[in-house]
Amino acid sequence: MNLPEQKKTRSEVRRSKAPAAATMALLLFFMTVLRTSWAEPLPGCHGPQDLEQAVSSHPSAPAWTALGEWFGGQHQLPCATSAFEVALKLAPDSWQSRYDLGLTLLNAGDDTRAEQELRKVLRLRPGILQAHAALGVALSRLHQTDAAIAEFRIVLRSDPKSLAALDGISKAWIEQKKYTEAIAILKGAPASEPLELDLAAAYSGTGNTEEAVHILSGLLSGDPSDLQARVNLGLVFAEASRYSEAEAELRKADALSPNDPSVLTPLAMVLSRLDRKDEAIATLRKLCAIEPDSSDAHLNLGIALADEVQLNNALQEFSTAIRLAPRSAIAHYNKGRLLLDMQRNDEAQPELETSLRITPRFAQSWYLLSLIARQKGKDSEAVDDLRKVIAIEPGNAEAHYMLGRELLNAGDRPAAITEWRKTIEIQPNYGEALYNLSRILAQTDPAEAKQLQDRFIRLQAEQHVMDRASMLGNFALASADAHDWPQAIAHMKEALAACQSCSALPQLHKDLGLIYCRSGAYNDCREELLLAQKLSPGDADIEKSLRILAVQ
Numbered sequence: 001m002n003l004p005e006q007k008k009t010r011s012e013v014r015r016s017k018a019p020a021a022a023t024m025a026l027l028l029f030f031m032t033v034l035r036t037s038w039a040e041p042l043p044g045c046h047g048p049q050d051l052e053q054a055v056s057s058h059p060s061a062p063a064w065t066a067l068g069e070w071f072g073g074q075h076q077l078p079c080a081t082s083a084f085e086v087a088l089k090l091a092p093d094s095w096q097s098r099y100d101l102g103l104t105l106l107n108a109g110d111d112t113r114a115e116q117e118l119r120k121v122l123r124l125r126p127g128i129l130q131a132h133a134a135l136g137v138a139l140s141r142l143h144q145t146d147a148a149i150a151e152f153r154i155v156l157r158s159d160p161k162s163l164a165a166l167d168g169i170s171k172a173w174i175e176q177k178k179y180t181e182a183i184a185i186l187k188g189a190p191a192s193e194p195l196e197l198d199l200a201a202a203y204s205g206t207g208n209t210e211e212a213v214h215i216l217s218g219l220l221s222g223d224p225s226d227l228q229a230r231v232n233l234g235l236v237f238a239e240a241s242r243y244s245e246a247e248a249e250l251r252k253a254d255a256l257s258p259n260d261p262s263v264l265t266p267l268a269m270v271l272s273r274l275d276r277k278d279e280a281i282a283t284l285r286k287l288c289a290i291e292p293d294s295s296d297a298h299l300n301l302g303i304a305l306a307d308e309v310q311l312n313n314a315l316q317e318f319s320t321a322i323r324l325a326p327r328s329a330i331a332h333y334n335k336g337r338l339l340l341d342m343q344r345n346d347e348a349q350p351e352l353e354t355s356l357r358i359t360p361r362f363a364q365s366w367y368l369l370s371l372i373a374r375q376k377g378k379d380s381e382a383v384d385d386l387r388k389v390i391a392i393e394p395g396n397a398e399a400h401y402m403l404g405r406e407l408l409n410a411g412d413r414p415a416a417i418t419e420w421r422k423t424i425e426i427q428p429n430y431g432e433a434l435y436n437l438s439r440i441l442a443q444t445d446p447a448e449a450k451q452l453q454d455r456f457i458r459l460q461a462e463q464h465v466m467d468r469a470s471m472l473g474n475f476a477l478a479s480a481d482a483h484d485w486p487q488a489i490a491h492m493k494e495a496l497a498a499c500q501s502c503s504a505l506p507q508l509h510k511d512l513g514l515i516y517c518r519s520g521a522y523n524d525c526r527e528e529l530l531l532a533q534k535l536s537p538g539d540a541d542i543e544k545s546l547r548i549l550a551v552q
Contacts, residue, residue: 065087068083080100085101140175145175182202182205196219203540211540264287285301288317295322298320314338337364383407404423468498469495476492485519525545525549
């Protein structure tokens with residue numbers, strides 16, 4: 001499992017850690033129906049004597065399929081894959097064997113091949129709803145989210161209560177940050193723990209931490225040993241930057257299931273956010289010792305080491321991750337990114353290209369290849385790569401800005417202006433785009449150039465204020481995590497004084513209100529939250545907190 005991804009800022013684009021989180025609940029669903037996955041038999045693959053004798057004496061497709069099912073049940077996925085491949089050589093039109101192969105590849109993480117096999121299943125038998133749902137999972141993991149949603153919709157049109165499709169489509173919408181759509185479909189869904197977990201994740205995405213906590217706490221009140229609910233509660237607290245509470249929940253999860261990778265991975269992330277980097281790295285090393293053959297474990301350790309500038313050690317971990325999972329696009333991407341940071345561009349390029357052969361719509365890899373092309377003086381190649389980024393992520397302000405810069409260098413001034421206008425349309429406070437656009441328009445449109453320049457100057461002044469207010473706000477939150485309420489309140493008031501009317505004002509009032517609530521000062525809490533609500537109407541977190549205060 002990859003480290004849970006936090007909200008990205010523009011400066012983090014080059015250090016993107018992972019694609020979105022895997023749809024584990026849906027995969028668990030498929031594993032219950034899997035009768036799983038072997039071209040020629042692999043050395044070391046030994047099944048029960050009766051099944052081995054059947055494929056030896058009567059090497060038929062059903063015999064090989066039965067052996068594949070047995071290997072799948074034992075989680076020997078390479079052996080199962082080989083068995084199903086032999087079955088398909090004997091009976092190429094067997095949709096069942098091909099379906100089993102597709103599911104096995106999906107569980108083995110070979111999403112590209114899984115997609116190919118599942119599409120073949122649907123050409124043979126278009127009405128197989130399970131195949132549409134499985135294809136949706138594969139497409140989600142390949143970052144083809146719209147196509148995945150289309151597959152889940154096919155299932156839901158025939159079976160509106162399909163847990164697998166509801167789980168898949170809600171996760172896809174959450175990945176797209178379409179939280180209201182996910183909430184709407186999940187509110188009317190059948191009672192199911194995986195769907196309640198999805199609903200909590202959707203509420204957390206909207207910033208409604210309290211509703212997410214309410215759902216997860218309800219699950220835990222019914223079953224305090226519910227590991228997934230406990231882990232998810234920790235993740236919700238982490239998403240809300242309540243890292244001390246996140247650590248507490250994850251420690252409880254660790255007590256429920258010691259040395260569990262699904263617990264240790266987010267725990268390492270939280271420790272890192274608490275600036276306990278050494279503990280985070282030690283936790284990830286422990287995870288690698290528990291699961292030495294886990295590509296994801298080595299990948300996450302590599303990411304943590306790279307963040308601490310232990311570059312050679314990080315490179316070794318990324319190489320190990322690739323050795324264990326040669327078709328892991330994210331592992332090749334991270335190795336390429338690190339080599340680029342180490343200015344070893346000639347080694348970085350093939351890693352990034354490999355990631356794109358595996359996952360062609362991997363926008364971050366195209367972006368880094370554009371940087372390499374630019375440094376080599378291959379301007380037209382850099383432009384092509386950036387256009388590919390934008391085709392995949394039309395709202396990527398960084399890519400639009402960089403494309404504008406490349407087009408200007410190539411002498412295409414009008415196209416550069418178009419790209420920079422798009423940049424500030426997506427991200428109005430993109431300083432470099434405002435500055436460069438004001439300069440390039442100075443001769444042709446002095447009035448607009450002056451407006452843009454004034455915006456840039458105001459942005460610089462506000463950024464200075466924001467930096468100080470943000471720093472003080474972070475001090476306040478750290479003190480609150482330590483339950484030092486007087487210090488937390490003092491820091492937050494200082495942040496408000498520094499901010500004055502800066503854009504962070506609603507968040508600062510909200511944070512101060514929540515600190516008052518957590519310290520038991522309910523009247524002060526209500527006052528600050530009402531101020532925050534005036535500045536930011538419709539904030540679900542504030543509304544929820546005020547409703548709770550009404551009964552205090």
